[in-house]
Amino acid sequence: MPNKNSSISVIIPVLNEELYLGKLLNHLKSSSSNIKEIICVDGGSVDRTVEIAEQNGAKVIHSERGRAKQMNLGAKLSNGDILYFLHADTFPPKNFDQSILKAVENGFMAGCFRMKFDTKNVFLRFFAWFSGINLLLCRGGDQSLFVHKQLFEKTTGFNESYHIYEDTEFIARLYKNTKFKVVPDFVITSARKYREVGVLKLQFHFAVIHVKKYLGADAEELYRYYKKNIS
Template sequence: MQKEVPNISIIIPVLNEEDYIQRVLGKIFDHSTTTRIKEILVVDGGSTDQTVSYAKKLGVPVISSPKGRARQMNLGAKKAQGKVLYFIHVDSLPPFGFDQKIIDSYTNGKKAGCFRLRFDTPSLFLGFFAWWTKINRPICRGGDQSLYVGKELFETLGGFDQSYKVYEDNEFIGRLYKRTSFKIINDYVVTSARRYMQKGMVRLQYHFAVIHLKHYLGKGPDTLYDYYRRNIAL
């Protein structure tokens, strides 16, 4: 019996990303190789720049949402019609044939997964941390690697926890690991190193490590956000 080939809904949360929205949408168009992408949904948290108009000019619908990436992604998932949800950050670019790779993984029984990570810089320091994304452990995951998940599984888990203003991807992926077999697809999402350039690579990586540690020690979303706000937020 032939396996059903699922449709994919791509969900991109944005807020004032006029410098990146056209690039990621263009890469999605150029790097898709199937007819199984049901829709691309840009979920806007109240942009005041040209993000929304740029997306619409490319023919992509924009959903208005309260600010907050977890809220935005949940709303996108609620509106999505595809059987597979693919969440990707606006400054991360999917590899060629990403849609077929997701379909292959999903139809082979892996109901959730991500790609490995590569930064858009030759930095050996960032390359070292990107290397660890090949390891299939929750500590090695992050939203910049993008995430696919079956919609039914997403809804069963209750989606992203909206009490998290940061770390929402990691928290949700942690629950995925407890529920299903998580797949690391052997190809790369290329993500921007812009925050590392702005904050300093070592400094920012240190602060991210502290947030991971705080979560591991049982600190809640308010504590994580307070640390992020004081040390990372621009």
Template sequence: MQSNPKISVLIPVLNEEKGLGTVLKNLYSSATTSQIEEIICIDGGSADRTVDIAKSYGATVISSKRGRARQMNAGARHAKGNILYFLHADTLPPKGFDKTILEAVENGSQSGCFRMKFDSKNPMLRLFGWLTRINHTLCRGGDQSLFIEKDLFELTEGFNEDYFIYEDTEFIQRLYEQTEFKVLPEYVITSARKYRDKGWVKVQFHFGMIHLKSYMGAGPEELYRYYRKNLLT
């Protein structure tokens, strides 16, 4: 890693007007260094005020075909920083997240994530959050955010755009095979809105089935069909 590394924060967005302002405000208030190069929101075709809100907070907005994998790859191509930090639009990073990432990279970690907590007191969701401290692919997901050196991102060819869901997990599994993945001790706070809307038992069961199907060899189209049938209806 070169001296004085810079971080590009990359947020894929689609109709996120309700919570995006909170996330962007948190990013500015939580940063403790001057080494954030930019915040980029990659819009997949929002029909609400998402783009206007992102611009009002000083974020760069670029357009992309819909799909988080496509959007995040587009953001990475546009990014000027040599460290990429992928963040979901409903997740709040911890205070000093930038300093923590920079120190991890300086100590030799090329990729990694934070632990995670849900914004819920549900005991099962708290358990799921506790499990994110375990450094194993089964305990990984995009809600924990992801930092990665840009050179490594390009070497691994980024996110697989065939995936419309599970793209984070599939990519992180490849990172575990090629580098020592670091789980940072601080916590991001992520929204439990899907669990509140659908019910935590239903959501967790079907996510578990998606993991199992992937493990058994299911491809991206089969995973998306299952997700669309069971969690989008």
């Protein structure tokens, strides 16, 4: 059960993230005071990702490629009471660790932060506004995710058959098993995929993926659609 002495393991799945990882790890050090460990789970990077992680004091774990597999392995080998899953291009708010600990002490075994993109694009700012609403429809991996390790193990973690959508699929199970907290502070996440694909085009395809999942599409069908239209 949660207590005031709970510790946090930050788990970051990485693959060729040399452009962001060093900045993120420095940011984590300057924005928190109660992190037990930072784990970078590498899925086979061919750039300087692993070197940068080690230089900045992170624990590096080598894994098969796939964010669900990487995050599950990081959770399995972690030592903290609370798992905080974070993308390499998402920067948590100041004192995010204290916000997480407070939420857990108040009985919330899982939750996330609100989100802003690193852009002034009006459409993306409007879309990010919905991250403050505590509904499953408004959830996504870019908002980061904290979950008590006991609950993570009880809900069997991420479904490794999902090559995309693994965050939302897992969060849906968390909503069914616990009270989910949306912390009012903001993480800042990169809009790089939107810049690469196009804002309206990418958001349209994401919406189609959500609808497909709602209508019963399995993990492989979602991934085929993603590969054809986005990747």
